Amino acid sequence: MFEVREKPDMVERALLVRLYFDPREADESEALLDELEELVKTLGIGIVEKVLAKSRAMHRKLLCGTGKADEIVDLARAHDCDCIVIDNQLAPSQQREWEKLSNLCVIDREEVILDIFAQRAKTREARLQVELARMQYALPRLARMWGHLDREGGGGSGGSAAARGMGEKQIEVDRRMAHVRIDRAKRELEDVRKQRATQRHAREKQEAPHAAIVGYTNAGKSTLLNQLSGADILAKDMLFATLDTTTRAIELPDGQPLLITDTVGFVRNLPHRLVEAFKATLEEAVLADFCIHVLDASSPEVERFHDTTLEVLEELGAGDKKIITFLNKIDQVTDPDQLAFLNRTYPDALRGSALKNIGIEELLQACSRVLADRVRRQHYRIPQARADLIGLLHRDAKILSTDYEGNDILVHAVVPAAISGKLEQYLQETPA
Structure with a gap:
C-alpha cells in the first residue's frame, strides 16, 4: 500500500485495467472501469489510459493468461507508467506476480x-x-512490500542468503507488529x-426517532442532510466525500423531532473487510x-x-428496514426514456433535488407518515x-x-406515545 510503503507521491502515471471473462459482463465491466477512473482521480493520480x-x-x-498480461505490461511501459491499477480483486500472490512481471507498482480496486x-x-x-482494514489487507502482502524495498536497495544487494535471511527476520518482526496493531485497533x-x-x-431516553441517509457514494446524501437540517457538512462532487457520520436534529411538519444521520457512501465490490471494519459507523x-x-x-x-x-444493507442486517427512496438530481434528467424508466422502476419513490431544494417538503411529509404511529396531535384541558x-x-x-x-389550561400539542x-x-374532543 502506498502509505505502508511510504511512497505515496511516487505514483504519477497509472494504467487502469479491468479484466472480464464472460462476454455478457462487458457492459458492467466497462462501467466498473469508469468508476475506477473516478476513484483513482480522487487519489490525485494521473491516468494515461484505460484498458x-x-x-x-x-x-x-x-x-489472465501470460500473453494478455504481457500486452498490458508493454502498454504500461510504452506510456512510461509507474503504476498499474487492476480493477479486479487480486490475491497477494497474483499481485506479486504482476509486479515481478512488470517491475512496476501494481494495486487493485480494494487498495485504491x-x-x-x-x-x-x-x-x-x-x-x-481505516487502520484495522488496511492492516488486515497488508498482512498477507508484507513479503511483497519487502520486495519493493529490495529493488530500492533497502534489503541488501545481490540477493545473497544473508540478505534474504535478514529480510525474512524483518518480515517476522513486521508481522508481529502488524498483529499487535490489529489487536490494538x-x-x-x-x-x-x-x-x-x-x-x-441517551438518545433513546429522549424518545427521538432516528433516520439514516444511505446510498451510493456521490449520490448527494450530505447535500440532502444540509438541506434538511441547515447544517454545513462537506458536500463535494467526489467519491467518498463523507467518511465520518454526522447526526443532526430536525423537526418534522407534524412537530415531531427526528434525528438524521449521514453515512458513508456504498460502492460496488466494496471490500468485505471494509464492511466489517466500518460496522461501528x-x-x-x-x-x-x-x-432514506x-x-x-x-x-x-x-x-x-x-x-x-x-445488498450492503442486507449484509449489515438492515435489509428489513422501512426505506424511503429519494430520486435526487431529478432536475438533471431530460431524456424522456430515462424519466419513463424511473417512473416504471421506482413508482413509489420521491423525486427532487437536494441542491436546489426541490422535493424536500414532500420528503419531510413522508418521514412524518412513517412515524405517524409514534405521535398524535391532541387537545387537552388541564387544571x-x-x-x-x-x-x-x-x-x-x-x-x-x-x-x-377559567382555572384550566387548553393545550394543543403533538404528543409521543410514551407519555400519552x-x-x-384530560383529553378533549377536537374543537370544531
Missing part, C-alpha cells in the same frame, strides 16, 4: 479504496476503522462502540427506525447503484394545579398552542 481486456479463462497466476479512506478519515473512530474500536452505545441510550443504518435511500436519478447506472445499496403535566408537555412534546379558560397515557384523562 478493458477480455480473457478466455481465469488463471491462478496472473488472473483503502487509500482514499486513509486520506479522508478525520475522527478517531474513522481512523481506527480492535480493542480501541470496541471502546468506541461502547461509547456509541452510551450515546444511543454503518450500524447507524442498522439501528435507525428507517432509512438517496439515488442519483441522472446516472445511467442508477439501477445498479440501487441494488448495490440494498392549572397540574403544573407537572404542563412541564411534561413542554419537555417531551411539541406544544402548538396554549389558551386559558399520563394525559389521557
Whole structure:
C-alpha cells in the first residue's frame, strides 16, 4: 500500500485495467472501469489510459493468461507508467506476480479504496476503522512490500542468503507488529462502540426517532442532510466525500423531532473487510427506525447503484428496514426514456433535488407518515394545579398552542406515545 510503503507521491502515471471473462459482463465491466477512473482521480493520480481486456479463462497466476498480461505490461511501459491499477480483486500472490512481471507498482480496486479512506478519515473512530482494514489487507502482502524495498536497495544487494535471511527476520518482526496493531485497533474500536452505545441510550431516553441517509457514494446524501437540517457538512462532487457520520436534529411538519444521520457512501465490490471494519459507523443504518435511500436519478447506472445499496444493507442486517427512496438530481434528467424508466422502476419513490431544494417538503411529509404511529396531535384541558403535566408537555412534546379558560389550561400539542397515557384523562374532543 502506498502509505505502508511510504511512497505515496511516487505514483504519477497509472494504467487502469479491468479484466472480464464472460462476454455478457462487458457492459458492467466497462462501467466498473469508469468508476475506477473516478476513484483513482480522487487519489490525485494521473491516468494515461484505460484498458478493458477480455480473457478466455481465469488463471491462478496472473488472473489472465501470460500473453494478455504481457500486452498490458508493454502498454504500461510504452506510456512510461509507474503504476498499474487492476480493477479486479487480486490475491497477494497474483499481485506479486504482476509486479515481478512488470517491475512496476501494481494495486487493485480494494487498495485504491483503502487509500482514499486513509486520506479522508478525520475522527478517531474513522481512523481506527481505516487502520484495522488496511492492516488486515497488508498482512498477507508484507513479503511483497519487502520486495519493493529490495529493488530500492533497502534489503541488501545481490540477493545473497544473508540478505534474504535478514529480510525474512524483518518480515517476522513486521508481522508481529502488524498483529499487535490489529489487536490494538480492535480493542480501541470496541471502546468506541461502547461509547456509541452510551450515546444511543441517551438518545433513546429522549424518545427521538432516528433516520439514516444511505446510498451510493456521490449520490448527494450530505447535500440532502444540509438541506434538511441547515447544517454545513462537506458536500463535494467526489467519491467518498463523507467518511465520518454526522447526526443532526430536525423537526418534522407534524412537530415531531427526528434525528438524521449521514453515512458513508456504498460502492460496488466494496471490500468485505471494509464492511466489517466500518460496522461501528454503518450500524447507524442498522439501528435507525428507517432509512432514506438517496439515488442519483441522472446516472445511467442508477439501477445498479440501487441494488448495490440494498445488498450492503442486507449484509449489515438492515435489509428489513422501512426505506424511503429519494430520486435526487431529478432536475438533471431530460431524456424522456430515462424519466419513463424511473417512473416504471421506482413508482413509489420521491423525486427532487437536494441542491436546489426541490422535493424536500414532500420528503419531510413522508418521514412524518412513517412515524405517524409514534405521535398524535391532541387537545387537552388541564387544571392549572397540574403544573407537572404542563412541564411534561413542554419537555417531551411539541406544544402548538396554549389558551386559558377559567382555572384550566387548553393545550394543543403533538404528543409521543410514551407519555400519552399520563394525559389521557384530560383529553378533549377536537374543537370544531
